[in-house]
Amino acid sequence: MISMLLRRNVALAPSLKSRSARSLLQCLWWHKSGRSGLVLSIIVLLVALVGSVWTPYDPDLASFSTSLKPPSADHLLGTDEMGRDTFSRLLNAAHRSVGAAFLVLASSFGIGLLVGIFSGLVGGNIDSLLMRLVDVVMALPSLILAFAILGILGPGFGNLLVALILSDWAWYARLARSLAIGSASRPDILTARLAGISRARIVVTHLLPSIATKLGVMATLAFGSMISAISGFSFLGLGVQPPNAEWGAMLSQSRLYFDFAPWLLLSPAIAIFLSVLAANLLGHALRDISEMRNQ
Amino acid sequence: MLVAILKRTSQAVGSVLAATILVWFILPLAPGDPANRIFIARGINDATEGQLTALREEMGLNLPLLQQFFHWFGSLLHGDLGLSFTTGRPVLQEFLSYLPATLMMLGLALLLSTLAAIILSLVAVYYHDQWPDRLIKLYTGITAAIPTFVFALLALSYVVVGWQVGRVLSEVSWVTALMPAFIIGLDRAGGWIQLLRASLLEEMASGYAFVARSRGASELRILLRHAFPNSLKPLLSAIGLSVGALLGGAPLIEAIFSWPGAGSYLLSALTARDYPVIQAYVLAAALGYVLAAYLVDIAITLLDPRLRGTQT
Numbered sequence: 339m340i341s342m343l344l345r346r347n348v349a350l351a352p353s354l355k356s357r358s359a360r361s362l363l364q365c366l367w368w369h370k371s372g373r374s375g376l377v378l379s380i381i382v383l384l385v386a387l388v389g390s391v392w393t394p395y396d397p398d399l400a401s402f403s404t405s406l407k408p409p410s411a412d413h414l415l416g417t418d419e420m421g422r423d424t425f426s427r428l429l430n431a432a433h434r435s436v437g438a439a440f441l442v443l444a445s446s447f448g449i450g451l452l453v454g455i456f457s458g459l460v461g462g463n464i465d466s467l468l469m470r471l472v473d474v475v476m477a478l479p480s481l482i483l484a485f486a487i488l489g490i491l492g493p494g495f496g497n498l499l500v501a502l503i504l505s506d507w508a509w510y511a512r513l514a515r516s517l518a519i520g521s522a523s524r525p526d527i528l529t530a531r532l533a534g535i536s537r538a539r540i541v542v543t544h545l546l547p548s549i550a551t552k553l554g555v556m557a558t559l560a561f562g563s564m565i566s567a568i569s570g571f572s573f574l575g576l577g578v579q580p581p582n583a584e585w586g587a588m589l590s591q592s593r594l595y596f597d598f599a600p601w602l603l604l605s606p607a608i609a610i611f612l613s614v615l616a617a618n619l620l621g622h623a624l625r626d627i628s629e630m631r632n633q
Numbered sequence: 634m635l636v637a638i639l640k641r642t643s644q645a646v647g648s649v650l651a652a653t654i655l656v657w658f659i660l661p662l663a664p665g666d667p668a669n670r671i672f673i674a675r676g677i678n679d680a681t682e683g684q685l686t687a688l689r690e691e692m693g694l695n696l697p698l699l700q701q702f703f704h705w706f707g708s709l710l711h712g713d714l715g716l717s718f719t720t721g722r723p724v725l726q727e728f729l730s731y732l733p734a735t736l737m738m739l740g741l742a743l744l745l746s747t748l749a750a751i752i753l754s755l756v757a758v759y760y761h762d763q764w765p766d767r768l769i770k771l772y773t774g775i776t777a778a779i780p781t782f783v784f785a786l787l788a789l790s791y792v793v794v795g796w797q798v799g800r801v802l803s804e805v806s807w808v809t810a811l812m813p814a815f816i817i818g819l820d821r822a823g824g825w826i827q828l829l830r831a832s833l834l835e836e837m838a839s840g841y842a843f844v845a846r847s848r849g850a851s852e853l854r855i856l857l858r859h860a861f862p863n864s865l866k867p868l869l870s871a872i873g874l875s876v877g878a879l880l881g882g883a884p885l886i887e888a889i890f891s892w893p894g895a896g897s898y899l900l901s902a903l904t905a906r907d908y909p910v911i912q913a914y915v916l917a918a919a920l921g922y923v924l925a926a927y928l929v930d931i932a933i934t935l936l937d938p939r940l941r942g943t944q945t
Contacts, residue, residue, distance in 0.1 A: 477652040481881025482918040486655070489903055489911040490662050566780030570885045573782060574900060589786060596790040603790060607783050615778035 365627045366620075372627070375619025382613045386436040389429030397422060397430035398581045406599050416601040418592065428605055431583035434495070436613055439564040442502045443557045449503070450510020451553055455545065457511070458518030469515070475508035481567065488576055495584075498577040502567060506560075510553055517549045555624045561617030569610060585610050637934055645927040652919035653709070656912050657702055663908055667694050674718035674905055714916075715909040719902075724909045728895060728917065734805040735887070735894035738814050739879050741807070745818035747872060750825035757826065758833040759856060769826060776823030782885045784820040785813070789889060805893065813890040821875060829868050836860035866933055873929030877922040 366372035394414075401421035409416045415424035457468040475483065483505035484498075491497040521527060530540050569586025571577040578584035580591075585606040592602030660667065668688045672680040680688075689695045693704055708715070714724040757769040776784065792798060793812060836842060837860050845855045883896035895914060902910035 473648070474651040474655055477648040477923065478655065478915065478919050479877025479881045479922045481878065482915055482922070483655075485881070485884070485899065485903070486659055486911065486915045489906075489908065490659055490664075492664075492906070493903070562778065562780070566782070570780065570782050570882070574885060574888060576903065589783065593786060593790065597795075600791075603787070607779075607787055610780060610783055611775075611778050614780070615774075618774075618778055 362627065365630075366623055369623040369626060371619040372623030375616055375621075375623050378612065378616035379620050382432070382436060382616050385429060386432040389431070390433035390437070393423075393426035393429045395423035395426040397426040397583050406595065406602075408599075409601055415605045416599065418588075418599075418602055419595060424602060424605055427583040427588060428585075428609055431585050431588060431606070432609070432613075434578055434582065435565060435569055435585045435610070438495070438499055438568050439561055442499055442506065442568070443560060443564055445503045446506040446510055447553055447557045449507040450512075451514050451546075451550060453507070454511040454514025454516075455518045455541065455549065458515040459541065465515075468511075472508040472511050475505065476512070478505075480505040480509075484567065484571070488571070493576040493579070495572075495578045495582070498568065498571050502564070506564075510556070513556065514549050514553060517552060518545060521545060521548065551628055555621060555628055558617055558621035558624055561621065562614040565610060565614055565617075569606075634934060638931060641927060641930050641934075645923050648923045649920060652923070653706070653916065656916045656919070657705055659912055659915070660705075660908055661698060661701075663906070668692070670906065670908075671718050674907055675721070714913045717902075717910055718907045719905050719910075724913045728898065728910070728913045731893065731895040731898040732917070734810075734892060735883055735896055737805065737807060738810045738817075738886075738890075738892060738894065739883065741810050741814035742817040742821065742879065743872065743876070745814055746822040746825065747868075749818060749822040750829055750868065753822065754826045754829035754833060755856065755861065757830050758837060758860075759853065761834065761837075769830075773823040773826045776820050777827070779820065781817060781820045781882055782889060785816050785886060785889050788816045788819075810892075813886065813892060817879075817886060821879075825868060825871055828871055829864055832864040832867050833860050836863050862936075865936065869929050869933055869936075873925045876925035877918070880918040880921050 363376075366376050399422060403421065404413075404417050405419055405421040407413055407417045407421075413423050413425065415428065418424055418427070453468060453472075457465045478486070480502075484501040487501035487504055488497060491500065524544075527540060527544050530544055568577060569584065569589070572584045572586035573590040575587075575590070578587050580587065588606040589603065592599065592606070596603045663670070666685070668685045669680060671688060671692075672678070672684070686695075693701060696704070705715075712725055714728070716722065717724050717727060720727065753769050753772075757766045760766050779787075793816075833856070837856065842855050842859060845859060846852075883894065884900045885896070886892070887894045887896035888900060895917070898910065899914040901907075902914070
């Protein structure tokens, strides 16, 4: 009888879930900073998507007759020292800067989620072995580890992404593991176990969503430091290689002309600022909402 | 408490050992034949087989990997980090000559940002929801969205050089370190203000603050005597963690300010693939990171009366 009731509750879960998904957007919309964060994030993502397929000018086409022109109707943000359109380069760079940060965070999130939950559930020797590995990775500050890995692999955009993922996943794995272990005694999971639902199904329908939400908030809040790392390494010439445009690389090329071509230095800086601001606003709102829901 | 400190010490030693093992792996994991890489780093591109065998013999590269590790670890304990591939001089000696410049700048930055964070968050909480608080909130919101190196680049270009309030000098002294340290400190303080402000506000709303208010203590007194000491814990942890971020960001910061420190040394080593130098920097950064976290934890244990009293 009880188990039937419980089963019915479980069967109700999908409809509850779709309602909660709708109200997440509503919560975001009515949150103080959530709305601006959401709108700004969507704009940044759209710009990155558009910039990867279309730009007003060819972002890599040099023309020395139009070099270092100030902003005008033809060139919205002027041109750089090689006569390339700054606006086009900025648009084109967005999918590298933003897309790469997204890719690194999504990969570390995924690896961390899988390793952490697996480790927490399996326990025993495998768990302690995996956690020793996490300890070793976390013994170094993540930027330092990224430098070390880049030292081994050599500079390059792909290598940079590998280095950042390898130095970042352990943080998510540790959090996911502690959440997985902590939620073993959660009422809904105990109830589901009493109802005789298989372990795999409990993990997929109960454990995974709640842990993924917490990790997702952490990943959103880490977006700023990831953009900063990617553009920083590219600024040093260790990431994106010329002639490809990337916001950090653009900063490093244009710092020589800060005096008489300030649009060159300011436009990538503002682009970085806006995209990090979007992620910060969204992340803080998501954190507030998830904390409110837990209460 | 002694047990807690001993436990934390063994944990710190474990972290350093783990980092050391990780650092050693840089050498065997690097692509290509190590002996050949040394010759290339020294500008010899066509080393003969005889030269290569001689070098392998000399550097112990023909031994089994495990033996190489213990050999490397043994000389590390004697303070020998090997010879630089490019200059052929002892890495430790070269590294130590660059280190003071970095420590000066980062230490000053840490000090300035801690001071700024404490003063500004006390002001923000005292004038809660009035214009000074709003202004400080705007400042923390802006610095949170600008990466430190972008902030440094803009401040250097448009404030320092543009308004001629200072000059970029690569001569190392406390005075020349002040400008870059101030700029980095200004950026880093933002996050700490957010943290300290939140915990101060929480303390000001707590039961003991209410009691103090009811017996007629002034807001300022409650803030300084009661709330502030209780809010130091999260700030201390944040400072400890930021040492790692500062050491990781040092190459970038030093590149922007043309500061001749250990970070610039690492950058030149990265382009030249001078692995012993990379190992030295990573090892030193790991040591600094673990040490900072360790000291912060000890300080928190000593500061907290609840932890101070317990015997376990």
